Amino acid sequence: MRSVQFFDTTLRDGEQSPGVNLSAEQKVAIALQLEKLGIHVIEAGFAASSQGDLQAVKQVGEAVKEPIVVSLARAVEKDIEAAWEALKGAETPGLHIFLATSPIHREYKLNMTQDQVLERAEAAVRYAKKYFPHVEFSTEDGGRTEKDFLCRVAERVIDAGVDVLNIPDTVGFLSPQEYGDIFRYLKAHVRGIEKVKLSAHCHDDLGLATANTLAAIEAGVEQVEGTINGIGERAGNAALEEIAMALATRESHYQVGTGLHLKEIARTSRLVSKMTGMFVPGNKAVVGANAFAHESGIHQDGMLKNAATYEIMRPETVGQTDTRLVLGKHSGRHAFRDKLSSLGYSFNDQQINQLFVRFKEMTDRKKTIEDEDLVSLVEERIGETEEEVFTFEAIQLAYGNHSVPTASLRLYDNRNKRLLEEAACGSGSVDAIFKAVDRVTGEDWALTDYKIVSVTHGKDALGEVYVKLQDGDGRTVQGRGVSTDVLEASARAYVHAVNRLVSRRERNREATAGVPVGS
Numbered sequence: 001m002r003s004v005q006f007f008d009t010t011l012r013d014g015e016q017s018p019g020v021n022l023s024a025e026q027k028v029a030i031a032l033q034l035e036k037l038g039i040h041v042i043e044a045g046f047a048a049s050s051q052g053d054l055q056a057v058k059q060v061g062e063a064v065k066e067p068i069v070v071s072l073a074r075a076v077e078k079d080i081e082a083a084w085e086a087l088k089g090a091e092t093p094g095l096h097i098f099l100a101t102s103p104i105h106r107e108y109k110l111n112m113t114q115d116q117v118l119e120r121a122e123a124a125v126r127y128a129k130k131y132f133p134h135v136e137f138s139t140e141d142g143g144r145t146e147k148d149f150l151c152r153v154a155e156r157v158i159d160a161g162v163d164v165l166n167i168p169d170t171v172g173f174l175s176p177q178e179y180g181d182i183f184r185y186l187k188a189h190v191r192g193i194e195k196v197k198l199s200a201h202c203h204d205d206l207g208l209a210t211a212n213t214l215a216a217i218e219a220g221v222e223q224v225e226g227t228i229n230g231i232g233e234r235a236g237n238a239a240l241e242e243i244a245m246a247l248a249t250r251e252s253h254y255q256v257g258t259g260l261h262l263k264e265i266a267r268t269s270r271l272v273s274k275m276t277g278m279f280v281p282g283n284k285a286v287v288g289a290n291a292f293a294h295e296s297g298i299h300q301d302g303m304l305k306n307a308a309t310y311e312i313m314r315p316e317t318v319g320q321t322d323t324r325l326v327l328g329k330h331s332g333r334h335a336f337r338d339k340l341s342s343l344g345y346s347f348n349d350q351q352i353n354q355l356f357v358r359f360k361e362m363t364d365r366k367k368t369i370e371d372e373d374l375v376s377l378v379e380e381r382i383g384e385t386e387e388e389v390f391t392f393e394a395i396q397l398a399y400g401n402h403s404v405p406t407a408s409l410r411l412y413d414n415r416n417k418r419l420l421e422e423a424a425c426g427s428g429s430v431d432a433i434f435k436a437v438d439r440v441t442g443e444d445w446a447l448t449d450y451k452i453v454s455v456t457h458g459k460d461a462l463g464e465v466y467v468k469l470q471d472g473d474g475r476t477v478q479g480r481g482v483s484t485d486v487l488e489a490s491a492r493a494y495v496h497a498v499n500r501l502v503s504r505r506e507r508n509r510e511a512t513a514g515v516p517v518g519s
């Protein structure tokens, strides 16, 4: 199997993302992590751009041992000298010279003829080779350069002794087919092309950077360039983690090895995100928070039966924490039961069905369902030995600061199998609700305590209501209700307590009736 080497430019092209400015210490920290990932070439910066960057490139060059460390340089002697100043003490110094070759760049930016470009390119490589053992040359905007002229530039820098020839799609303009064709063309037409490594460098202006890089690999390049998390100028560069995982996941298709330590991908991504302040979108391939998260019931069911149904790679391969089955409005019973069992609860089918109805009601009102929400929901029913005499069905409230609060309530009477409806007014909404329950149940229960607690945070947090009720015989029970709405939670708590009182009272009566008189 042939291998492709990875050239990381997070510290140079990645740093060209607007708003990103890495200190020398940050560059060193990222470079050391890139070394752990197994990156072969690290572009540490552009030494001629400032004294600060020269120092940063120098520190990276001294810190890493294995990868080649390069600085970018224009095709001018003073840039090459600045790069040498930075890297002369490095273990493995390298230089990356670039010069634009496309008609638009030649005419408007450089104001150079084709011949001047050829001469400058050759002279720069010859000058660089006096200092650096490893020199790469990039034909900036090579993707929009006339193919024949590109071949002439290639021959001139090869003759000058360049080691790597990079053809960048600087403005992310080409299709994968077109980009691959450039390398096929160079291989077929450039004298001495076998002496150099060909390299691909893609930008993501049309969202094609990864696809184009893979097309270049299929066309035979031996080096690919990009950044971690795909950061970079404008829409960014090709994301190295995507290319690495495409090659690893589709190994039988590409037949290319990378030698990267894939388990370091997630850690590298987090470090780059933290140090650059560029957040990784949740849906970002490979490293996004949702890359291994499954929300919908049918997917979750498939995942529980066999992860390969919906995951083409495992999160642990890239050092991501485990697959997440996110419970939400699209989840089904399989994932719901699995989540409850991971929280330590086990229920029979009937209980799961009842809890699932409550769970779905919750998902209609709450965006994210946290573990605490589920625990709260489940514990509403847990340890429940009393029969559910009345099931809470619905509540409607009328409230205004100039009118009397009114509650209409619907309960289901499980013993007589019928719906019961009542309305009542109160001094406040909670009072109206409780009075409505009293009416439906036909008793006047004494409320001795009432408490509201918030289960989770945020505006859609679950409210938990606790009530204490006493019946005429002095029997006291506690009731608990949970909902995103505290008034509904109050109704549920009150009905819960009523159920307990009614069933306990009846159990007591039955027990007393069974005891012989005088005993």
Ligand SMILES: CC(=O)SCCNC(=O)CCNC(=O)[C@H](O)C(C)(C)COP(=O)(O)OP(=O)(O)OC[C@H]1O[C@@H](n2cnc3c(N)ncnc32)[C@H](O)[C@@H]1OP(=O)(O)O
Binding pocket: 013, 016, 046, 048, 049, 050, 073, 074, 075, 076, 098, 099, 100, 109, 110, 111, 140, 170, 233
């Ligand atoms: C595709 C890429 O990502 S290329 C890398 C882009 N990165 C950067 O530009 C970041 C670092 N850059 C800088 O700090 C500054 O631009 C510097 C220090 C390099 C140069 O600054 P200045 O001397 O003020 O020049 P400025 O940036 O305004 O203009 C660039 C000059 O370099 C010339 N130039 C551009 N590319 C090259 C090249 N590859 N080789 C030789 N000259 C070049 C331009 O034609 C222009 O020359 P002019 O002044 O004769 O018109």
Ligand SMILES: CC(C)C(=O)C(=O)O
Binding pocket: 013, 072, 098, 138, 139, 140, 141, 166, 168, 169, 170, 171, 201, 203
């Ligand atoms: C310097 C070169 C390789 C570059 O960044 C580009 O062309 O995008």
